[in-house]
Amino acid sequence: MTSAINRELVAALRPSLVMTGLFAGLLGLAYPAAITGIAQVAFPWAANGSLVTEHGQVIGSDLIGQGFASPRYFHGRPSAAGSAGYDASASAGSNLAPSSQALHDRVAGAVKDIAATSPGSPVPPDLVTTSASGLDPHISPEAAFFQVDRVAAARGLPRETVRALVTAQVEQPLLGLLGEPRVNVLRLNRALDEATVSRAQGH
Structure with a gap:
């Protein structure tokens, strides 16, 4: 019974954890890095x-x-x-x-x-x-x-x-x-x- 509940809990949490990790990487790392890179190339004086x-x-x-x-x-x-x-x-x-x-x-x-x-x-x-x-x-x-x-x-x-x-x-x-x-x-x-x-x- 307990094992079944744990499996259901993990199954329910997995999508949330995956989406959290995905958006953390996308919006917390990839997007800022891309914008910083574009700014350094296009507007280096202002960006610094x-x-x-x-x-x-x-x-x-x-x-x-x-x-x-x-x-x-x-x-x-x-x-x-x-x-x-x-x-x-x-x-x-x-x-x-x-x-x-x-x-x-x-x-x-x-x-x-x-x-x-x-x-x-x-x-x-x-x-x-x-x-x-x-x-x-x-x-x-x-x-x-x-x-x-x-x-x-x-x-x-x-x-x-x-x-x-x-x-x-x-x-x-x-x-x-x-x-x-x-x-x-x-x-x-x-x-x-x-x-x-x-x-x-x-x-």
């Missing part, structure tokens, strides 16, 4: 994190913001990751509601600090608010142009030169429809460093 290198060294990613604090550089959006900075593993929004006093105090403090760098000019919202991921590498053209005077003064560059660098780095919406005009802060700061070196060398 869109890493930006300089002189053979990785200096950042096109997809993740960085904390630029010096007045000689353009600054990006604040990170919502707190002390982790722009650590991708700590990606998150603040989840603070518009009615939050903590959010109000933080933004008000940031507005006061940033406004002091360009008196009389309204502070662009994206310089004092985080993105949904807390890692956005872009700012609006308005936020970049707002910082031109500070950066130009710190670098000893003509204001028109720095403004032209910003204009050259503005990325337009995809197909003219998807997204908003934006500026990648890392790319802009790299162009700024190149312009500063070129000017110092008299080019």
Whole structure:
């Protein structure tokens, strides 16, 4: 009797076990391996994190913001990751509601600090608010142009030169429809460093 029950149980479980193993291999191994292989062949730069290198060294990613604090550089959006900075593993929004006093105090403090760098000019919202991921590498053209005077003064560059660098780095919406005009802060700061070196060398 017991032996017969065991045989029936095994017979009932066998299809489930076979299907579980089959789909685990198909969806857990074969499919991810195939997609990874296709991505590496078709989009190797994006598939490997869109890493930006300089002189053979990785200096950042096109997809993740960085904390630029010096007045000689353009600054990006604040990170919502707190002390982790722009650590991708700590990606998150603040989840603070518009009615939050903590959010109000933080933004008000940031507005006061940033406004002091360009008196009389309204502070662009994206310089004092985080993105949904807390890692956005872009700012609006308005936020970049707002910082031109500070950066130009710190670098000893003509204001028109720095403004032209910003204009050259503005990325337009995809197909003219998807997204908003934006500026990648890392790319802009790299162009700024190149312009500063070129000017110092008299080019």
